[in-house]
Amino acid sequence: MVDKDREAAFRQTTAEWLEPTIPGARLVGPKWYPVKVDWAEVALAMDANSGKVSKSAMERFGTENGVEVCMMRWLGRPRPNGQHASVVVNVATKEDAEKLLKSESVTAHTGLRTENAQSTGKRRSGYSRASVMNRELRILQANMKRGREAQHALHNDPALADFHFILDQEPGCFLADGEVVLHGTNPRWTKFIASGRRQGSYPVRSCIWASRDVAATQVQVGSADITAIVALVGGRKLVIVSVYIPDLCSRRTKEENLEALTSRLDMINELV
Numbered sequence: 001m002v003d004k005d006r007e008a009a010f011r012q013t014t015a016e017w018l019e020p021t022i023p024g025a026r027l028v029g030p031k032w033y034p035v036k037v038d039w040a041e042v043a044l045a046m047d048a049n050s051g052k053v054s055k056s057a058m059e060r061f062g063t064e065n066g067v068e069v070c071m072m073r074w075l076g077r078p079r080p081n082g083q084h085a086s087v088v089v090n091v092a093t094k095e096d097a098e099k100l101l102k103s104e105s106v107t108a109h110t111g112l113r114t115e116n117a118q119s120t121g122k123r124r125s126g127y128s129r130a131s132v133m134n135r136e137l138r139i140l141q142a143n144m145k146r147g148r149e150a151q152h153a154l155h156n157d158p159a160l161a162d163f164h165f166i167l168d169q170e171p172g173c174f175l176a177d178g179e180v181v182l183h184g185t186n187p188r189w190t191k192f193i194a195s196g197r198r199q200g201s202y203p204v205r206s207c208i209w210a211s212r213d214v215a216a217t218q219v220q221v222g223s224a225d226i227t228a229i230v231a232l233v234g235g236r237k238l239v240i241v242s243v244y245i246p247d248l249c250s251r252r253t254k255e256e257n258l259e260a261l262t263s264r265l266d267m268i269n270e271l272v
Contacts (some may be wrong), residue, residue: 032070032090033097034157040087042078053087061089067099068092075154077145088153101159137233138163139240146202148172152184155209161188164233166209167242175203188212196224205244216240221267228271241268 040053047054053072062069071090078085091097140163144151151172160166172183173193180193180203189209195218197203206227210216216231225244230237246260 032092033094034153034159035089035091035097035100036075036086036157036159037089038086039084042082042085045072045087046078065100067096073153074150076143076147076150088150088157097158137238139165139167141167141169141242143169144171146170146172148183151182155184155186155189164211164214164231165240167240168207168209169242169244170202170205171207173202173204173207180204182207190214190216192216192218192227192229194224194227195220196222196226198224206242208240208242210240219271221271223264223267226264226267228268239272241271243268 045053045057053074058069058072061067061072068091069089070092072087075086075088089100091100140160142154144154151168154160155166166189173180175181175197180197182191182193188211190212192208192210194204194206198205204224204227206223206225208227208229210229210231214231214233216229219228219230219239221228227242229240231240232238243264245264246257252260
């Protein structure tokens, strides 16, 4: 385990010893290797005081799986009453990351387990590169809960390097000079943002990140909750849609909840 408190204190004093010695220099952090883990038991892995992944969960995970864990953090914000969530495990070496990705099972005393998405539908304990994929078309869907750091980590995750699309809902974003700006950057992705706009701090609730290797064109939809593109993958023309659907809410009537769903389905039907 890396002592993050000691490292933080060390970094706070860099101006005292680094700048006088090497003018213009800056301290670059260590290179870690992130691995995405699904189906984390929130109650077992969360620190009750901070809400973050607990140090004891990190230590047990590293010990039981024979890897050096530098940091673990939630991928997005766990739902208040949710049983499971995804985490990003940052390990010290490329070999540790490959060891986890190639292993048939991961010790689950920390409350962490994954579902192997490449299996034939049978759930088993294992490690997978993402939660939604098949042999030809690789798509990841994620509700980012407007998390800036999680969004940046997701789009820079090496495990997603061979994916075609990331379908985001509730992305971290803001409006600047009339344009929507999304948190998180990586040159291997092309961003497509919903055409409509909402009032408030977050102008859209849907977007698509397409691999630079994919030829894609956006289809205009008059909604801030729907992003649609036409893409060519493996000689096939596909319509890819990212849709934000509000949670069923007791403040709305059953008819209003149904309208929220059917109105989006109608818009999608018009695309095809």
